[in-house]
Amino acid sequence: MPPGSPLHVAASSVPVETPPDERGIRLVDVLPILSIHFLCLGVILVGWSPLAVGVCVFFFFFRMFCITAFYHRYFSHRTFRTHRVTQFFFSLLGATAAQRGPVWWAAHHRHHHRHSDHDPDLHSPSLRGVIWSHTGWFLTKRGMSTDWSAVPDWAKYPELRWLERHHLIGPALLIASLGAFGFIAGKLWPEANTSAWQMVIWGFAISTTLLYHGTFTINSLSHTIGSRRFRTRDNSRNNWVLALLTLGEGWHNNHHYFPGSARQGFYWWEIDPTYYALRIMQAFGLIWDLRPVPAHVYDAARRHGVDEPAREDR
Ligand SMILES: [Zn+2]
Ligand SMILES: [Zn+2]
Numbered sequence: 001m002p003p004g005s006p007l008h009v010a011a012s013s014v015p016v017e018t019p020p021d022e023r024g025i026r027l028v029d030v031l032p033i034l035s036i037h038f039l040c041l042g043v044i045l046v047g048w049s050p051l052a053v054g055v056c057v058f059f060f061f062f063r064m065f066c067i068t069a070f071y072h073r074y075f076s077h078r079t080f081r082t083h084r085v086t087q088f089f090f091s092l093l094g095a096t097a098a099q100r101g102p103v104w105w106a107a108h109h110r111h112h113h114r115h116s117d118h119d120p121d122l123h124s125p126s127l128r129g130v131i132w133s134h135t136g137w138f139l140t141k142r143g144m145s146t147d148w149s150a151v152p153d154w155a156k157y158p159e160l161r162w163l164e165r166h167h168l169i170g171p172a173l174l175i176a177s178l179g180a181f182g183f184i185a186g187k188l189w190p191e192a193n194t195s196a197w198q199m200v201i202w203g204f205a206i207s208t209t210l211l212y213h214g215t216f217t218i219n220s221l222s223h224t225i226g227s228r229r230f231r232t233r234d235n236s237r238n239n240w241v242l243a244l245l246t247l248g249e250g251w252h253n254n255h256h257y258f259p260g261s262a263r264q265g266f267y268w269w270e271i272d273p274t275y276y277a278l279r280i281m282q283a284f285g286l287i288w289d290l291r292p293v294p295a296h297v298y299d300a301a302r303r304h305g306v307d308e309p310a311r312e313d314r
Contacts, residue, residue: 007217010117029139033212036098042197049193051185052202055178059207060214061247063097067105067215068249069096069276075102075154079262080278081289095163097171098208098213103164107150108143111218113259116234123219126235134213134220157253171204178203188210214245224251229301230257240271248272258297266301 070090073079084091091102099105108122115121122143125133137143146164148155155161162170182199185192226237236256242266243250251264251272265272281287 001256003036014118020115020258025136025139026141026273028143032182035134036205036212037209038211039201042201042205046195046198046201047193048118048197048202050164051192051194051287052080052182052198055181055199056202056210056238059096059174059203060210062249063093063207063211064214067097067099067211067245067278071099071105072249073262073274073278077259078153079260079291080282082287087157088163091163092170092173093161095167097211097215098171099212101147101160101164101167103151103154103160104146104167104187107147108138108144110150111147113256115233116236116256118233121180122304124235124248125220127208130220130224133223134216137219169185171208175200175204212224217242218249218252222250226253227251228253229304231252231304232256238270248274257295258301260291261293261297263293263297266293266297285301 024202049230061182071094074082074087075094094105097310107232112121117124117126119127121127123133125136128136178199179196182194182203183196185199186195222237222242223235223237224237226239227237230253231240232253234256236252239250241250242252248264248271249255251266251270254266254270255261255264262278263272263275264270265275278287278290282290
């Protein structure tokens with residue numbers, strides 16, 4: 001997009017005002033995520049099996065769904081409703097992705113929508129580069145902290161505050177379950193050629209590493225590569241490759257124009273698997289009141305968008 005184009009957002013000239021002492025990457029925050037990456041090398045010792053690879057792929061997509069459906073479309077934007085018990089269950093499932101708790105996730109994501117590609121957006125590739133937006137921003141003091149004032153709707157639930165403090169229970173439960181499954185499968189079904197450690201390496205370490213980078217593309221590449229249907233005030237893009245990888249999140253320009261919809265692929269040809277699954281969950285009564293794309297958004301799409309976004313964050 002050339003500068004001067006009506007769709008170009010000149011955000012790169014905006015200075016970053018996050019306090020310097022909160023901008024630096026901290027070793028204490030890098031070590032956990034780096035450890036998961038290094039744990040992938042354990043594959044040299046444990047080998048592989050079709051069962052382990054299948055479990056890896058399953059937990060990649062299952063947890064991608066938990067992040068997009070629950071952490072993003074529910075906790076960040078409240079695009080559907082559910083019972084308080086299922087709400088906690090959804091938050092626990094999301095925590096298995098090792099992306100902290102839903103309140104931390106939602107607080108930062110709402111901040112991103114308020115300031116997209118303008119200061120003080122923490123993970124804008126326009127402001128601080130693609131690598132920073134992909135992996136740098138959350139390894140800082142500011143990125144690791146939770147702005148509770150951005151999430152008063154969730155702060156009132158003691159069980160969610162508890163999960164924020166103990167978010168590691170999510171990955172811990174997954175690791176323990178994978179280890180137990182691998183151990184039992186290895187004993188009872190020798191032809192499967194698997195073990196507890198093989199299941200942990202593939203089902204957690206490799207799957208989580210892939211899941212991290214799949215999720216992070218929405219902060220980095222979805223603001224860099226793709227087309228723009230709507231003239232939003234940010235650099236958000238629609239990208240069908242990222243939409244397939246992230247179960248529908250790649251329709252990011254649609255989403256930035258109207259974040260209040262449970263649906264991010266606005267047309268039948270914009271594949272949005274998360275939305276299809278939410279429709280099925282609604283049919284079973286697990287969730288309800290899925291918020292639709294309003295008619296005025298489709299009108300704006302026919303006019304190739306308008307200069308100011310039809311924002312409805314929550
Ligand atoms: Zn965005
Ligand atoms: Zn969003």
